[in-house]
Amino acid sequence: MLLDHAPTDTIAAIATAPGKGGVGIIRISGPQAPQILQGITGKALPPARQARRAWFIDAQRAPLDDGLVLWFPAPASYTGEDVVELQGHGGPVVLDLLLARCLALGARMARPGEFTERAFLNGQLDLAQAEAVADLIEAGSAQAARCAARSLAGEFSRRVEPLFEQLTALRVYVEAALDFPDEDVELLHHGAIGERLRQTQDSLHALTRSAQQGKLLQEGIHLVIAGLPNAGKSSLLNALAQREAAIVTDIPGTTRDLVREWISLEGLPLHLVDTAGLRESSDPIEQEGIRRAWQAIEQADLVLLVIDDTLGEGAAEAAIRARLPARLPVLSVHNKIDLSGQPAGVREERIYVSAKQHDSLHLLRERIKQQVGYEQCSNEGLFMARRRHLNALAHTAQHLQQANTHLHQHTAELLAEELRLAQEALGEITGRFTSDDLLGRIFSSFCIGK
Ligand SMILES: Nc1nc2c(ncn2[C@@H]2O[C@H](COP(=O)(O)OP(=O)(O)OP(=O)(O)O)[C@@H](O)[C@H]2O)c(=O)[nH]1
Ligand SMILES: [Mg+2]
Structure with a gap:
């Protein structure tokens, strides 16, 4: 799976939109975040999760800006790592100076979406929730924003999860039939598998309809x-x-x-x-x-x-x-x-x-x-969904359809295989089964600092 290459370097980025603003925020995440905070304020770490006023200073201890610092020790942070936020004045030049100072103190520039990617890799969010972060930022209407917020809160994932469990139960049933070949025919003749398969297909259909609405709202x-x-x-x-x-x-x-x-x-x-x-x-x-x-x-x-x-x-x-x-x-x-x-x-x-x-x-x-x-x-029960999710749901449906055919033909091995593929396709939504390549594509579409 994915968790075996958790990053060990420290990333930093300007998290607020480019241009001038009242406040500009720099976000730092990774093991060196506390040292960088101490370097940039010249003081000991502030208490965790409490805003403190501080001067940000350069290498010669000359002031760069006057702002607030926030210190979130791992794992209770957005990324699940040590995280620091510097809230300075929102001018592009001063923020660039602050960011340069963070880089000099050991951070590297974050790639687009890298904070959220780390949150996903550290299990703070599943993939559908991570995508909802970007969708919330990009939302083009109040309805779309509300739907994205529901996905972020895990509503979509919570509806995928029981389907996943249904498929697990079905697979256990069919695998048992394979392990006890003498009873094979009897088990497959048994109406129970057909009934469960139909129920799973119905739930999948309902979920797909909601997801289609969500995608319409997003795109x-x-x-x-x-x-x-x-x-x-x-x-x-x-x-x-x-x-x-x-x-x-x-x-x-x-x-x-x-x-x-x-x-x-x-x-x-x-x-x-x-x-x-x-x-x-x-x-x-x-x-x-x-x-x-x-x-x-x-x-x-x-x-x-x-x-x-x-x-x-x-x-x-x-x-x-x-x-x-x-x-x-x-x-x-x-x-x-x-x-x-x-x-x-x-x-x-x-x-x-x-x-x-x-x-x-x-x-x-x-x-x-x-x-x-x-x-x-x-709109009530709606959540945000993307084309990627609809594709995953469609693939799941195709494999269930195939599974149905094999059930009627009593080909138990093929039935088991289609159920496995269906579960794998469904698992792509929350990121249970996801290739690194796909992750790269998803997170690179985010803005920097997210
Ligand atoms: N009476 C009436 N005239 C209309 C109506 N719709 C458009 N027109 C008139 O039809 C003419 C063409 O309208 P446009 O909207 O420019 O038509 P168009 O299809 O965009 O034309 P092109 O850009 O040349 O392809 C204009 O004089 C409009 O005022 C309508 O519902 N009723
Ligand atoms: Mg015209």
Whole structure:
């Protein structure tokens, strides 16, 4: 496992955001942290976990700053190691001087996420909690922050744990069948394994649904507005963003660049992209705009295909639909109903709106949430999850499915193996089974000082 290479060097970093601020914090973790603290204050260690005022001094004992020191002896600290915090004035130059002094006294610069990585390696946090630290910092909405806080408090891990236990119990049962081959057939015929397997699959399914909601809240969705020139794409973007973000004119081909807006749909972060109208064009600028539009579509989670309802949907739209990636969900939005006279509402999977009159936009918002499976009211038990977690849950589900097949074919060895693989995939979430390579990737995405 991981704990056999616990670090022995001491790391330091500026923990507060770059720039000027009232207070700036330097964090030091590792065995030399107490000596560095004594070196930087020229005094004995302060009492543990109590703020003390001190002068920070350089090698010639000249003052660098006047601040607070905090001393957290291991293991009752963030990283589980000896930790020191220096709270000085938040100027970039003074913080650099303080950090340089820490390095001169024996610390080395921390890599991004290294404090949290050490907390994980020392068992202060599991992996899902460690990731929640970064997600809390990055949270783009109040809902996302609350979900990240729940994951940090261990809510996600607490829901993974019983599943893990269920799998252990199942494995014990099946391994027993393997150890006593005479009773093998009987055990596998026994409905109990099938029943337990089904229960485990059900719990996994419920957990996956919650995790999907969490991931939506963390990453949001990329929604691209596409369609023919003049269909009202930019008008729709402006209406959804509630500001005049994109230029609107009655000249077809107005928009060339991608216009990006970020909005929150009752807590769901929505990255809107307005694009150039899709048509054959000989204008090189417009051609480039159309190329970018397709590029944005390739990366979208959802496309709003805007149709001018006074013209209706025709061959040009059909050509666009044919070129859309097959995996991509598309919402058909009929615009300009104030001109076409069509009633507002949703009919046959099409939404009838007026971007100009802001008519039926609430229905559009509802449909977007429905399409991506966002259940805004059920935020309560939600926790933050990442793509990595969803992948792990999906792999677990696949192995359980395989296990089911082997159960029906009475191939006990293969059943046991699939259960083992399922448990391994599930264990990746909290870091029970995790490669160093994966850890490196997870923690390097953190900011320095975290
Ligand atoms: N009456 C009415 N006019 C609309 C509506 N939506 C857009 N328009 C008008 O249609 C024209 C084109 O609107 P835009 O939003 O610029 O259309 P677009 O799809 O972004 O066009 P390009 O950027 O050229 O591809 C403008 O004159 C708008 O005022 C609507 O719901 N009702
Ligand atoms: Mg436009």
